[in-house]
Amino acid sequence: xxxxxxxxxDEETTDEETAADSEQAPVTTGAQSVVRALENAGAEYxxxxxxxxxxxxxxxxxxxxxxxxxxxxxxxxxxxxxxAYGIVSGSPGVCFATSGxxxxxxxxxxxxxxxxSDPMIALTGQVPTExxxxxxxxxxxxxxxxxxxxxxxYFAASPNTVGDDVGEAFALADAGRQxxxxxxxxxxxxxxxADREPDAPKxxxxxxxxxxxxxxxxxxxxxxxxxADRPVxxxxxxxxxxxxxxxxxxxxxxxxxxxxxxxxGIGSFPEDHELSLEWAGMHGTGYANxxxxxxxxxxxxxxxxxxxxxxxxxxxxxxxxxxxxDIDPAEISKNIYADYPLIGDARKVLRQLFDAMPSVPxxxxxxxxxxxxxxxxxxxxxxxxxxxxxxQYVVETFSDATPDDTIVCTGVGQHQMWASQFWxxxxxxxxxxxxxxxxxxxxxxxxxxxxxxxxxxxVVCFDGDGSFLMTVQGLSVAVREQLDITYVVLNNEAVGMVxxxxxxxxEGRRMASEYPWIPQFDKLAEAFGARGFRLEAQxxxxxxxxxxxxxxxxxVIDAHIDPGENVFPMVPSGGDNGKFALxxxxxEEL
Amino acid sequence: MQPTGRRNSQGxxxxxxxxxxxxxxxxxxxxxxxxxxxxxxxxxxxxxxxQFNIESLTVGPTVDDDTARMTILIEExxxxxxxxxxxxRKLVPVIEVTELDPTALRRxxxxxxxxxxxxxxxxAVAEMYDGQAVDASTDSVTVEITGSKQKIDAAVxxxxxxxxxxxxxxxxxxxERGPDTLxxxx
Numbered sequence: 001x002x003x004x005x006x007x008x009x010d011e012e013t014t015d016e017e018t019a020a021d022s023e024q025a026p027v028t029t030g031a032q033s034v035v036r037a038l039e040n041a042g043a044e045y046x047x048x049x050x051x052x053x054x055x056x057x058x059x060x061x062x063x064x065x066x067x068x069x070x071x072x073x074x075x076x077x078x079x080x081x082x083x084a085y086g087i088v089s090g091s092p093g094v095c096f097a098t099s100g101x102x103x104x105x106x107x108x109x110x111x112x113x114x115x116x117s118d119p120m121i122a123l124t125g126q127v128p129t130e131x132x133x134x135x136x137x138x139x140x141x142x143x144x145x146x147x148x149x150x151x152x153x154y155f156a157a158s159p160n161t162v163g164d165d166v167g168e169a170f171a172l173a174d175a176g177r178q179x180x181x182x183x184x185x186x187x188x189x190x191x192x193x194a195d196r197e198p199d200a201p202k203x204x205x206x207x208x209x210x211x212x213x214x215x216x217x218x219x220x221x222x223x224x225x226x227x228a229d230r231p232v233x234x235x236x237x238x239x240x241x242x243x244x245x246x247x248x249x250x251x252x253x254x255x256x257x258x259x260x261x262x263x264x265g266i267g268s269f270p271e272d273h274e275l276s277l278e279w280a281g282m283h284g285t286g287y288a289n290x291x292x293x294x295x296x297x298x299x300x301x302x303x304x305x306x307x308x309x310x311x312x313x314x315x316x317x318x319x320x321x322x323x324x325x326d327i328d329p330a331e332i333s334k335n336i337y338a339d340y341p342l343i344g345d346a347r348k349v350l351r352q353l354f355d356a357m358p359s360v361p362x363x364x365x366x367x368x369x370x371x372x373x374x375x376x377x378x379x380x381x382x383x384x385x386x387x388x389x390x391x392q393y394v395v396e397t398f399s400d401a402t403p404d405d406t407i408v409c410t411g412v413g414q415h416q417m418w419a420s421q422f423w424x425x426x427x428x429x430x431x432x433x434x435x436x437x438x439x440x441x442x443x444x445x446x447x448x449x450x451x452x453x454x455x456x457x458x459v460v461c462f463d464g465d466g467s468f469l470m471t472v473q474g475l476s477v478a479v480r481e482q483l484d485i486t487y488v489v490l491n492n493e494a495v496g497m498v499x500x501x502x503x504x505x506x507e508g509r510r511m512a513s514e515y516p517w518i519p520q521f522d523k524l525a526e527a528f529g530a531r532g533f534r535l536e537a538q539x540x541x542x543x544x545x546x547x548x549x550x551x552x553x554x555x556v557i558d559a560h561i562d563p564g565e566n567v568f569p570m571v572p573s574g575g576d577n578g579k580f581a582l583x584x585x586x587x588e589e590l
Numbered sequence: 591m592q593p594t595g596r597r598n599s600q601g602x603x604x605x606x607x608x609x610x611x612x613x614x615x616x617x618x619x620x621x622x623x624x625x626x627x628x629x630x631x632x633x634x635x636x637x638x639x640x641q642f643n644i645e646s647l648t649v650g651p652t653v654d655d656d657t658a659r660m661t662i663l664i665e666e667x668x669x670x671x672x673x674x675x676x677x678x679r680k681l682v683p684v685i686e687v688t689e690l691d692p693t694a695l696r697r698x699x700x701x702x703x704x705x706x707x708x709x710x711x712x713x714a715v716a717e718m719y720d721g722q723a724v725d726a727s728t729d730s731v732t733v734e735i736t737g738s739k740q741k742i743d744a745a746v747x748x749x750x751x752x753x754x755x756x757x758x759x760x761x762x763x764x765x766e767r768g769p770d771t772l773x774x775x776x
Contacts, residue, residue: 143628144631147628147632148635152681152683155627204682206682206683206684206685207682290591293593305601313597313598313599313600313601314598314599315596316597316601317593318593318594318595318596318597318603319593319594319595320595321603322603329676329679330680333601333602333669333672333673334601334673336597336601337597337600337601337602337669339603578592578593
């Protein structure tokens, strides 16, 4: 898979584009300026839902040959689809909603993108400026509501500048540490007359990004790493966002340092490589967590040290000097103190570090130790004949059947953990999930955005029964758009992760976590016009997966799994990564 | 294999023999921002959602119509002050953030309204704090005091002998001593 092309940078406005501009009809309204700004920024798809206050923008969209609108079933789905489009393509996904409920419905997806630094721009209708503040019909303070969960929220002021706002919001979403932006569009601004083309998209003049780290700092970090006895690389989502996966692979393989990823970093390093320890954290592999706990030098790249990764900070990599590469200075020493902070773009700083390394660290013994942990804590599961279908088997069988560049989307819960643990990831931008916000319902619309961003790649979405029910209406979109997506519902008739915690930490008091009233998802799929399969027995897994994959269009496998199956290994919340439970009864000992 | 080290709650690796804890300290963050609607709420919301302890915040125009200056007093242990500065700088309308030297000029203004029975005594106390009476009625005297936070604290305390009816304080305005300025980015 190639490194993804970025949107054209502001300074790269070519003569060709200027020529193309002159062929386009001149901008005469604010709404046309909005559409033109999106075209100029290189947007391809818009995920949205119509409504009163956004109608002028949709009307302008009617004339755009370059922008394709995907009508979603719910605004939350529009924001998740745009988010996933951003993850897979590397460029900001675009979503539209009207004012009031349309805008508030987007908020979950915007907050999700903010937590995971996914590039996205949301455009919301707003009541006309003269009504703002009067509690008008479908008025909400969208800028006020979204400010805490965006890089910036804009309130468009006039028809002649609204296109500049949209261009700036688009460029900002893509720049530096990526993330969501929003432009609120009062109806009088979009309907009003405009007489100028929007400026080429450019980031705000106050926005600064440091691309390369200071050479002396890099040298010091390189020397610490080369001198380490037990070094480990921790590769975060920032490695994928910076298209630094190749640089990471070159670095790790040249200097023979074991690699752990965070969950968002899945795919940044091939899990089938001998240096890979897969991912660390609450449900990470035992060997990754042992390596993190015992390393004396942690090279962390593009990670914000989330608590689901670190467990309790007092016991996180307690012997390690930390080298932290991040493009966002505010992430340095926020949660874990960085002995060697290297601010800059992950790809560029990795190249700097590569050149600065004085020698290959002498760590044969440490690599052997890591291998011993791999043998000691293997990721295995049992498939006894007398027990129901195991979710791990479904995931593993699917992984074996599909090409390396297959994109996996998920909802949030136990199924998400199994999909990350038992699928073998080797390529960046093939793991599309909701990490920081942990949004149940992410999967169905995310798969739609992912498929449109990568139409030539296979897309499978693992979901849970609880998660699937939250956004199942998105199936209507997948059917209408004829998207070849395979949804696999790992159905245990429960909000399984909550139930797992109730069993482990609340004395088995299963309050509001069991779903004995669950619908038949295969029939529900058929009602939507998708293909439905019911899967209950292990011997039918392969053939069902084959049939679902062969069906040209969206299909849903309702996989009835062992309701007794839980997610392990597990580091209890706030615990020590070096002390994980491999099965239920280990939890009590921790 | 067993790790031997440990970190404190701020993620800093510590030597078990000499545990380092940072005591909270006061910092004055002088912040240039774009002068436009919504900036104040953006800044104050940042401080509340990240649980930075804010003592006072003042905002006003500068000589440049397009920029405003916020003077923010926070009290945090060391890594928190650094975080506050970096998070503040990340806000798009923020142009520059500087922590002022502890020796920087700091002024606060207070208006103190007290009972009007002993105007001469009130005047005498006001003079002790370089203040002056700015309004008087048969029932009240209002005094204006300018100075450091400590001076104002002391003045408010002193006026309590006159039955204080109302006090309003501005929060600090602060500038670096000498020729240094916050340069506007261009």
